[in-house]
Amino acid sequence: MNKEFVKFDKVDKSYDGKTLVVKDLQLDIEEGEFVTMLGPSGSGKTTCLMMLAGFETPTHGEIYLNGKAISSIPPHKRGIGMVFQNYALFPHMTVYENLAFPLRVRKIPKDEADKKIDKALSMVSLQGFADRMPGQLSGGQQQRVAVARSLVFDPQLVLMDEPLGALDKNLRESMQYEIKHIHESIGVTVVYVTHDQSEALTMSNRIAVFNDGKVQQLSSPDELYEKPVNSFVAEFIGENNTFAGEVSDISGGKCKVKIANAEILANPISVKGKGEKTKISLRPERALINPSDKMDNIHSGKIEEVIYHGDHTRVRINLLGNNQFILKVPNSSANMDIKLGKDIKIGWNSDDARALDPK
Amino acid sequence: MSSETKQILTTDGIPLEVSLKKAERRNKIKAFLLVAPLLFFLIITYVFPIGDMLMRSVDDKMVTEMLPKTFKAMETWDGKELPEEEVFEAFYLDFRKLVDEKREGKLSTQLNYTKNGFKSIIKKLRRKSKSFEEGNYKEQIMAVHKRWADVEYWKAIKRRAPAFTGQKYLKGMDMYKNENGDIVSVEEDRRIHRILWLRTLEIAFFVTLFCFLMAYPIAHLLATLPMKYSNLLMICVLLPFWTSLLVRTASWMILLQQQGVVNDFFVGIGLVADDARPEMMYNKTGTYVAMTQILLPFMVLPLYSVMKTISPSLMRAGKSLGGTPIVAFWKVYFPLTIPGIGAGCLLCFILAIGYYITPALVGGASGTLISNQIAFHMKSTLDWSFASAMGLMLLSGVLVIYWIYNKIVGIDNIKLG
Numbered sequence: 185m186n187k188e189f190v191k192f193d194k195v196d197k198s199y200d201g202k203t204l205v206v207k208d209l210q211l212d213i214e215e216g217e218f219v220t221m222l223g224p225s226g227s228g229k230t231t232c233l234m235m236l237a238g239f240e241t242p243t244h245g246e247i248y249l250n251g252k253a254i255s256s257i258p259p260h261k262r263g264i265g266m267v268f269q270n271y272a273l274f275p276h277m278t279v280y281e282n283l284a285f286p287l288r289v290r291k292i293p294k295d296e297a298d299k300k301i302d303k304a305l306s307m308v309s310l311q312g313f314a315d316r317m318p319g320q321l322s323g324g325q326q327q328r329v330a331v332a333r334s335l336v337f338d339p340q341l342v343l344m345d346e347p348l349g350a351l352d353k354n355l356r357e358s359m360q361y362e363i364k365h366i367h368e369s370i371g372v373t374v375v376y377v378t379h380d381q382s383e384a385l386t387m388s389n390r391i392a393v394f395n396d397g398k399v400q401q402l403s404s405p406d407e408l409y410e411k412p413v414n415s416f417v418a419e420f421i422g423e424n425n426t427f428a429g430e431v432s433d434i435s436g437g438k439c440k441v442k443i444a445n446a447e448i449l450a451n452p453i454s455v456k457g458k459g460e461k462t463k464i465s466l467r468p469e470r471a472l473i474n475p476s477d478k479m480d481n482i483h484s485g486k487i488e489e490v491i492y493h494g495d496h497t498r499v500r501i502n503l504l505g506n507n508q509f510i511l512k513v514p515n516s517s518a519n520m521d522i523k524l525g526k527d528i529k530i531g532w533n534s535d536d537a538r539a540l541d542p543k
Numbered sequence: 544m545s546s547e548t549k550q551i552l553t554t555d556g557i558p559l560e561v562s563l564k565k566a567e568r569r570n571k572i573k574a575f576l577l578v579a580p581l582l583f584f585l586i587i588t589y590v591f592p593i594g595d596m597l598m599r600s601v602d603d604k605m606v607t608e609m610l611p612k613t614f615k616a617m618e619t620w621d622g623k624e625l626p627e628e629e630v631f632e633a634f635y636l637d638f639r640k641l642v643d644e645k646r647e648g649k650l651s652t653q654l655n656y657t658k659n660g661f662k663s664i665i666k667k668l669r670r671k672s673k674s675f676e677e678g679n680y681k682e683q684i685m686a687v688h689k690r691w692a693d694v695e696y697w698k699a700i701k702r703r704a705p706a707f708t709g710q711k712y713l714k715g716m717d718m719y720k721n722e723n724g725d726i727v728s729v730e731e732d733r734r735i736h737r738i739l740w741l742r743t744l745e746i747a748f749f750v751t752l753f754c755f756l757m758a759y760p761i762a763h764l765l766a767t768l769p770m771k772y773s774n775l776l777m778i779c780v781l782l783p784f785w786t787s788l789l790v791r792t793a794s795w796m797i798l799l800q801q802q803g804v805v806n807d808f809f810v811g812i813g814l815v816a817d818d819a820r821p822e823m824m825y826n827k828t829g830t831y832v833a834m835t836q837i838l839l840p841f842m843v844l845p846l847y848s849v850m851k852t853i854s855p856s857l858m859r860a861g862k863s864l865g866g867t868p869i870v871a872f873w874k875v876y877f878p879l880t881i882p883g884i885g886a887g888c889l890l891c892f893i894l895a896i897g898y899y900i901t902p903a904l905v906g907g908a909s910g911t912l913i914s915n916q917i918a919f920h921m922k923s924t925l926d927w928s929f930a931s932a933m934g935l936m937l938l939s940g941v942l943v944i945y946w947i948y949n950k951i952v953g954i955d956n957i958k959l960g
Contacts, residue, residue: 239859259862260871272860276878285874286864337865 186250189215189373190236190341195245197231197397205231207397209245213375215340218367220376220384223394224420232394233343233377238262249341260289265334265342265372269349271326273318279305279329280314286337304332307366324355331363335372344376348383360386381421385409393417409467414454415540418465425471425509427464428542431455438534444505449480449534454541461542466532468510473522475531482531485509487524497522503530593938600932603708606653609646610637614704622701625694631681634700635672642669658699664688711932716740736916736933743912746830746902747895753835754842754891755884761839762846762883767855780843788837792904795833799823799905825907833901838894842887849883885952893941913937 190213197206206228213219221229234240236247238259246253254262274282283304287297305311308328318326327347334342344363348356364387367374378384384391385405392402393416401408401417412418415426429443431452439452441464448464455462475482485503496512499522503509511530513522522528551559607614612633620626641647647669654661664687671687685692702720713719713726717734721727728734761780765773783791798804806820815821823829853876861871899914906912913933920930 237859237863239862258868259859260865260867262863263865264863266860266863268856268860270854270856272854272856274857274860274875285861285866289865289867289870333864343863 186215188212188248189217189250190375191248192232193246193248195232195235195242195247197228197235197240198243204243205397206235206242209397209399211392211399211402213373215373216371218364218374218376218387218389220378220388220391221394222378222381222384222391222420225379227394228397229377229379229392229394230345233345233375236341236375237264237266237343263337263339263341265337265339267327267330267334267342267344267347269346271318271330271347271350273326273329273333275318277318278314279310279316279318279321282318282329283314283333283336286333290337292337300336300338304336307335307370308332308362323351324359327351327359328362331366335366335370339372341373341375344374346378347376348378348380356383357386363387385421393420395420411453412465412538412540415463415465415543418538418540423468423510423512425466425468425506427466427504427506429462429464431458431460431462431539434458439539441539446483446504448504448537450537450539451535453538455539462539463542464537464539466537468512470536471509471511471530471532473511473513473528473530475529479531480534481537482529484527484529487522487526487528490522490524501528501530596931596934599928600711600935601707601709602928603703603710604706606650606703607706609641609650609653610634610700610703612637613700617701617704620701622698623694625681625692626697628679628681630697631684635675635680635684638668638672642672654700654703657703658696660690661696661699664690664696711929712936714929715933715936736913739911739913739916742827742909743896743914746827746834746910746912747892747898750831750834750838750895751842751888751891753831754838755888757835758839758842758846758887759880759884762843762850765843765847766850766853777847780840783837784840788900789904791837792833792901795829795836795905796824799829799832824905825910827906827910829905829907830902830910830912833905834895834898837901838891841890841894845886845890846880846883849880849886853879881952885948889945889948892944896941897937 190211192209192211195206195209196204198204209228209232211232221232223229231240235242236249238254238257242255246255248254249262249264274285277285280301283301284297287300292300301314302311305314308331310325310328310332313321313325313329318329321329330347331344334344347363348359351359360383363374367387376384376387385408388405390402390404391408393400393408395416401413403411408417409422412421418424419426427441427443427448429441429448431439432442432447433440434452434455434457437452439450439455441448441450441462443464450462450464472479483504485501487499488502488507489498489500491498491500494515496514499511499513500507501509501511509530553559553562555562557565613630616630616633617626620630638647638650641650647665651662651665654665668684668687668691671683675683690696702724710720715736717729717736718726719729761776765776765780767773768776796803800806801820801822801824803824805823806815809815810817810820823832857875857879858871861875862868866874896912897914898912899918902910902912903915903918906915914937917930917933917937920926920933
């Protein structure tokens, strides 16, 4: 497999000549991979997608597709499938005509085109909908037509720009699996843009977290969640408890961080020496109540808020001067004594407390 | 099962339908009262005048009322030979009455429209009829002038018997009903109305076309430019609306006349010789230029309102699916603008077909339209029934265009803004 199927090489993009929307972007995407560009709005992720599709030109740098520089190739010659945010189905054409459009401009004979259209429609389980107009379809069905249309001409690369943004929650989840399965079954390379982290975590092989025009971290979903490399990623992906402090000691793969009135043992990720400012990130599910003695961080705090969530209870605790410390406690009979105002002991392993940049 | 047994009742036992109507009656009355002023206004200023115009254009009661006995007596006349004595007697009685009321002059004018030569013989009849003896009126009238013994003149009178006539419409098409009741065209050198109708259609068509060709890119720009530029452009488009029509037309006169700005410029850059300045005014060119400029906003605005709703991602989708920009435009963008094109063209065409002031000022002899002819008959010849007839022909022409448009594109597929 081609490791550099899509390659952004030192790409800059500016719209107004004053600020850079994308800064020195370096990104390789493997053939057959499902890569998600995830980030808050204005982080430059959609701009990257548009540059890849050919609707924006890089201000500096070059984009390669399968080894070929594509900056000077117009969009219609790139052969990249694209699914747009609001589907962008042609409203005056039937579903069949929508799917036939890319085949017709490629002058594919009708019988062959019909076969491809049938195949694409059955892939998104919309057989029998060929003669409908897009306006007669539900949002989810329109979305499937858009996906089918982007795949019907067998592109090597498909771009998806927040395709599920307009769907309701349940439909969105089922479409996530559906798109994931389609990707797995035909092995096409997909670049997906979203601001919804759960969508990104569910679907992707790798996720590129964008912020401020830069890729903050590019890694698999589990690594992104478990091992964020900086505090932006840690806070953007999933829930996160933080403690701001100063490194007081660092030795043997562990560091001591001094916060308001206590010391926390943490895993030094982006701190190198004593006296550095840092922010400790700890996932709520890694902190436990009633900790065993083996844990190297054990502190006690006061319960400030208890919110019942069905399968688990969210508990907000005032811990070491941080009154936003969140704990997720599974609903089991052992944890029935969580009451507002009670003092409680919390513990975690120093490996899970990652000392990151102070930001 | 009858419908009564199926009826749903409210808890009070009143049928649901009745109860619903009762509940909604108040709102319906309120809604009607709100639109009532406009409805009233429309009936007075629109429905009534058009109805009046329709009546006027076919009204031919004048002669019918002046010669009631004659037309009654003529009912049994076959119109081949000279009529019998009773017709002459009835005509004499009618005529005496008119002479007493001093209305015979109007009769002579009206009959002269139908056939030339009535004026003098009616004058003569008035003089001689004073000394008519009772009985045998046929002989006496025929003795007044030899034309009274000509059956063609009696036929001409009979043609005026119906209270309604379509002859004004025929005249509008340069046709008339001849002595035998056949509809024929007037001689070729007297056909002015057909030329005007054709010219009106031609000018309206080309003005619409020019407007479309110019407005489409403007509307596209308006719909796609960033807000701050598109607002400025919108002001430029709307600027003509804020200027008086007369001022705009007058400016075109200043620009286009032979000693005008445009001609001076052409001479200045050496495009034309000073003694061979082209005539761009008081002919069709002037009408085309001025009308296109004046009607342009009516094309831009419907197009803009439609283009504004077309998501830019559709063109992008077309391109990303492999269509060249031209294919994407032609297959995706253009079909989506058809409702706007239809609305704009219909609006422009209908406005152009009835345009009056600009062609009157800059059109000269070869650039005037049918509306100028209507105005001419309203103001100069005072033949209001003819003006009404042409007005209605114009109206029905517009309705026909509307109908054709509905057949081809569908009227629901139109967007005026």
